[in-house]
Amino acid sequence: MEPKFSGHETFPLRYGWLYKSVNLLNKKTKLSTSNNEDVQDAIVELGVGKNMVNAIRYWSEACSVIKTQKNDASQSLTEIGKYLFLPSDTLTSRSSNDAANDPFLEKTGSIWLIHFLLNFDEDVLTSYRYFFNLSPMQNFEKEKLTYDISHDINSLCGKEVNDSTIKKDVDCFLQSYARKASSTGKKSGNIGEEHFASPLIELGLIKDLGKGAYSSLLEERSSLPTEIFSYALLRFLKDIKRTDTIGFDSLLSDQCSPGKIFRLSERGLGIQLDNAVRKYPELFVETDTQGMRQVRLMKKFSENENYHFILDDYYRGAK
Numbered sequence: 001m002e003p004k005f006s007g008h009e010t011f012p013l014r015y016g017w018l019y020k021s022v023n024l025l026n027k028k029t030k031l032s033t034s035n036n037e038d039v040q041d042a043i044v045e046l047g048v049g050k051n052m053v054n055a056i057r058y059w060s061e062a063c064s065v066i067k068t069q070k071n072d073a074s075q076s077l078t079e080i081g082k083y084l085f086l087p088s089d090t091l092t093s094r095s096s097n098d099a100a101n102d103p104f105l106e107k108t109g110s111i112w113l114i115h116f117l118l119n120f121d122e123d124v125l126t127s128y129r130y131f132f133n134l135s136p137m138q139n140f141e142k143e144k145l146t147y148d149i150s151h152d153i154n155s156l157c158g159k160e161v162n163d164s165t166i167k168k169d170v171d172c173f174l175q176s177y178a179r180k181a182s183s184t185g186k187k188s189g190n191i192g193e194e195h196f197a198s199p200l201i202e203l204g205l206i207k208d209l210g211k212g213a214y215s216s217l218l219e220e221r222s223s224l225p226t227e228i229f230s231y232a233l234l235r236f237l238k239d240i241k242r243t244d245t246i247g248f249d250s251l252l253s254d255q256c257s258p259g260k261i262f263r264l265s266e267r268g269l270g271i272q273l274d275n276a277v278r279k280y281p282e283l284f285v286e287t288d289t290q291g292m293r294q295v296r297l298m299k300k301f302s303e304n305e306n307y308h309f310i311l312d313d314y315y316r317g318a319k
Contacts, residue, residue: 001125003157005169011055012176013063014197019103019115020046020084021060025077030056062126064117079306080117084110087237102315109225109314111199112262116232118200119261123238124204125157127166128173131216132263133255174214176200182209188261207265220268226275227314232258233276234283234307237297248273248293280310 021031024045030084032036042053060066067083085103102110119132130149137145153161162200176198204218237246240256252259252269259269273295277284
């Protein structure tokens with residue numbers, strides 16, 4: 001894995017950033033490059049400073065909304081970026097019925113989807129991907145998480161990363177996911193607005209207990225829509241495992257699995273699987289042979305299939 005513990009300039013993900021980056025690239029303006037003119041254009045268009053432009057680019061790439069080519073640093077919108085954030089009249093390749101999107105992340109399912117896209121990556125390691133894919137901790141100290149990443153980084157990446165860089169990345173990760181605990185004697189209304197700025201906080205995946213302590217319990221995740229779970233399940237089968245049959249334990253605990261990324265308990269995963277099989281009987285079949293629970297994919301897909309038909313079900317129903 002390639003380590004990447006910087007680039008966000010210590011800014012957590014904020015509402016509106018992904019939408020702004022997609023709009024900017026849709027106008028054929030580059031988000032941020034080494035070209036000073038491009039940088040100045042992005043600063044003017046976005047109305048933010050250079051460091052924040054870099055942060056917007058970082059989170060847009062990390063969430064798979066935009067893609068930067070390694071050979072020439074050219075940037076382009078991904079299919080999922082277009083799907084979520086562009087208005088229907090710009091999607092000339094699709095009919096209006098297929099142009100379901102949520103540019104302002106108003107639907108909870110969209111935030112779950114962004115969380116999945118952010119952590120569905122086996123190639124680039126960050127503190128949040130380490131936590132959601134590789135860490136077993138449910139109750140933890142910030143210092144312990146930082147230590148674990150520093151300790152494991154060489155075996156995972158074959159490279160060393162400065163401890164202070166990892167610490168800043170962990171801080172940014174936790175600020176993106178955890179609503180800051182109120183100090184003793186202060187009302188919750190006095191908490192700074194910046195602590196509510198990240199859409200990922202709304203998922204409740206990580207709780208700030210105060211004094212550097214956090215919790216992230218494995219739960220049922222009742223707010224996770226069946227369609228978003230099914231999309232994640234399909235991508236895990238096809239993009240990561242490259243198989244049509246998968247065991248329950250792999251879905252629960254393997255890297256990039258729905259169970260790991262969504263922090264599902266065994267019961268929670270079971271409920272989500274039952275719902276997915278019930279909603280998509282033409283796609284998924286569950287079997288239980290001698291106590292071994294498995295899911296089998298029934299449909300064949302082309303190599304470049306984007307699976308947006310599952311997301312269509314959510315956005316049409318959620319409107």
